[in-house]
Amino acid sequence: VSERVIEWRREIHRHPELGFEERRTAELVERTLAAAGLEPQRVAVTGVVARLPTGRSGPTVALRADMDALPIEERTGLPYASRSPGRMHACGHDGHTAMLLGAATALAGAPEELAAGEVRLVFQPAEEIGGGARRMLAAGVYEGADVAAAVHLTPRLPTGRYETRPGAIAAAADHVSIDVLGRAGHGARPQEGVDAVVAAASVVSALQSLVSRETDPFATTVLTLGTVSGGSAPNVLAERVALRGVLRTFDEPAQRRAHEAIRRLAAGAAGAHGAEARVEVEVGSAAVVNDPKVAARALRVAADVLGPEAVGEAAPLSSSEDFGEVLAAVPGCFGFLGVRNPEVGAVHPVHTPEYRMDEAALAVGTRLLCAFAAALGA
Numbered sequence: 001v002s003e004r005v006i007e008w009r010r011e012i013h014r015h016p017e018l019g020f021e022e023r024r025t026a027e028l029v030e031r032t033l034a035a036a037g038l039e040p041q042r043v044a045v046t047g048v049v050a051r052l053p054t055g056r057s058g059p060t061v062a063l064r065a066d067m068d069a070l071p072i073e074e075r076t077g078l079p080y081a082s083r084s085p086g087r088m089h090a091c092g093h094d095g096h097t098a099m100l101l102g103a104a105t106a107l108a109g110a111p112e113e114l115a116a117g118e119v120r121l122v123f124q125p126a127e128e129i130g131g132g133a134r135r136m137l138a139a140g141v142y143e144g145a146d147v148a149a150a151v152h153l154t155p156r157l158p159t160g161r162y163e164t165r166p167g168a169i170a171a172a173a174d175h176v177s178i179d180v181l182g183r184a185g186h187g188a189r190p191q192e193g194v195d196a197v198v199a200a201a202s203v204v205s206a207l208q209s210l211v212s213r214e215t216d217p218f219a220t221t222v223l224t225l226g227t228v229s230g231g232s233a234p235n236v237l238a239e240r241v242a243l244r245g246v247l248r249t250f251d252e253p254a255q256r257r258a259h260e261a262i263r264r265l266a267a268g269a270a271g272a273h274g275a276e277a278r279v280e281v282e283v284g285s286a287a288v289v290n291d292p293k294v295a296a297r298a299l300r301v302a303a304d305v306l307g308p309e310a311v312g313e314a315a316p317l318s319s320s321e322d323f324g325e326v327l328a329a330v331p332g333c334f335g336f337l338g339v340r341n342p343e344v345g346a347v348h349p350v351h352t353p354e355y356r357m358d359e360a361a362l363a364v365g366t367r368l369l370c371a372f373a374a375a376l377g378a
């Protein structure tokens with residue numbers, strides 16, 4: 001199966017598709033599952049799900065792969081590089097899809113490997129733009145699932161190394177937008193207006209105490225204001241300044257507290273200048289929180305398959321992943337499998353035009369998914 005996994009991965013890599021546009025990819029997935037004797041079903045626009053029941057009662061283990069690419073122009077120079085301008089599989093989702101197809105094919109061909117229960121094969125669209133996990137949940141693909149697992153390839157770890165951890169492994173990400181409203185006036189007579197630029201500068205400074213003074217030192221919170229825009233002319237008091245950023249947190253109490261503190265700090269700092277702060281926090285993807293028991297089992301299973309030296313506890317990541325929404329509904333485990341290998345140039349981070357993976361990791365990931373299917377629900 002492992003050569004075919006590489007072929008599937010390259011075919012998907014050549015034709016990257018953005019979230020909810022994964023038509024060609026979904027067709028390849030459906031064709032491959034059908035060829036393995038499974039009955040794939042189309043859900044959530046471009047999502048695909050298939051069931052592999054053993055006929056014996058037991059746990060249902062859902063394995064999830066995401067299928068979408070990124071709006072990036074590929075610069076790897078690989079023979080199977082993207083043929084779609086401005087589109088690239090720069091997060092390794094092509095590998096995730098190919099590994100799960102490999103596991104599906106292997107398990108469907110040798111169902112005696114599974115003691116009991118059911119394996120649910122979940123091919124999810126639109127992880128990068130968000131909404132994919134939510135749509136798959138709404139379509140009922142995780143109904144009756146006892147355990148859910150996903151493996152994300154990463155160039156932060158050497159090829160074949162698997163890491164996960166109990167509890168939070170990736171952050172929740174919320175969009176913060178603050179409009180600071182003053183009153184326009186002539187730049188020569190500041191006393192007649194309210195300068196939104198000065199008020200916004202105070203808001204930016206005040207928000208720096210969110211992490212240092214408002215957050216539990218043992219919890220992690222990150223607030224980055226990525227853009228500031230406002231004003232119309234050098235000699236006019238700005239009426240409105242817009243601040244936009246992202247808040248990242250790892251648990252709900254920290255998240256709730258941060259939302260409250262952002263509103264209070266922004267209102268107070270703007271108010272001190274006679275300006276008003278309109279704060280909106282749009283809740284984005286949830287933190288990815290692993291079930292402690294399932295994560296411990298995943299580490300044991302991985303150690304059996306890969307050897308104990310190739311397995312370890314992961315450090316939490318401040319980036320986010322929409323599998324967190326699945327884990328809020330089904331106990332499970334999200335973990336990382338290394339694809340870093342300087343000998344094949346696989347050293348660049350994900351989401352960059354140079355990203356590439358060591359394809360030797362794909363066979364490892366396929367074996368790992370098969371082992372999860374057999375043992376994670378036990």
Ligand SMILES: [Zn+2]
Nearest residue numbers: 091128350351
């Ligand atoms: Zn990504």
Ligand SMILES: [Zn+2]
Nearest residue numbers: 091093127152
């Ligand atoms: Zn990803």
